[in-house]
Amino acid sequence: MLIRMPTNESPPIPSKPPRRAARGAAAAARIVPSAGGGAPSRGRAARGSARDKLIAAAHQTVRRKGYAATTVDEICAVAGVTKGAFFHHFASKDALAVAAAEGWTERARPMFELPPHTKLGDPLDRLLGHIDFRLAMLDGPVEDFTCFVGTMVQEAYATNDAIRAACEASITAYCEALTPDIEAAIARHGISHGVGAMSLARHVQAVLQGAFIMAKTTNDAAIARDSVTHLKRYILMLFSRG
Template structure:
């Protein structure tokens, strides 16, 4: 008795995986239904059996992306640190550790998809949920770290959490432009520096 979940039919998840790979590589519009079927090793009949349209697949792929990355971050070690600020910095360390392989292997499906397809409301909404939902998982640690610093800050935890995602998304674009992960490492570095000043109690700063 294996421990697989009450798995959905195989063709469906093969198509979701193919969509994730191909859209991250070449974008949504440039990926045809035939491409997806070939990559997934299924027929066109199977495609339209599981998804009503190409757009519906995009929405499901974005939801699947949320689920997969959600699980990855939920189960990661960075939550184990005692101090909230340490949890946030450990999250950034993890993001940096994830930068392996080709550019299309570490960039964000939701960011890529929404840039192209924000005109389609269902796709836009699924991508927004993916990006902002992930940002929301950082909010409580950031709020706690801000509170620990004990100073009234003009920035909110929500805004700061979203900012971390904006920096990552923007760094991914520079990475695509340069063909290299270096800009993402730099972006994370600036984020670390910014958060360090925000998380440092002002007492410590005025009396070093």
């Protein structure tokens, strides 16, 4: 399996100008030559790109080390910008965390739009295709397939409500993106025990998050794939396809 979500690259769908008031045409200039191009004024990165690079650096670093252990200096170093740029775009480290959680939602969106399985006619096939897609993602280094908001909420749920709420919003958005297909699948095929669509969507998310933790204990994705396989079997049984 070679399917993989973008990880270290910039967010794939930057449609929404990252929640700033007056941004204007700044988003149009989002090219990010990533220190290689020649035309734009010497080796200098494109002006206005620092914010996105900082968010991407936060995703990368926090998934590896956790939020508290990640320093502002390190995020800046990974992003290739200075501290001045950091505090120009974000009022604090916590403010970056909130923005990065919102950015994570954008980054996950293509999962529900791009892959071939989203074009299938049967909503149950689309749901199962999504599970297979998530299964295929569970490969390579752990820090490349785990969840940024899932990691961060563990450290923030009791100490920083703004971050917690941002993580909740991102996870809720995932579940809500999954719900329509589940609802349609229930309508077409019926489901055992009166299981609800949103409830099942949240269970999918829970199993994924749990699988990530199991993978972290061994630094290996195999144990996570096993759990998601159980999840797929459960869904098949619920829809009497087991």
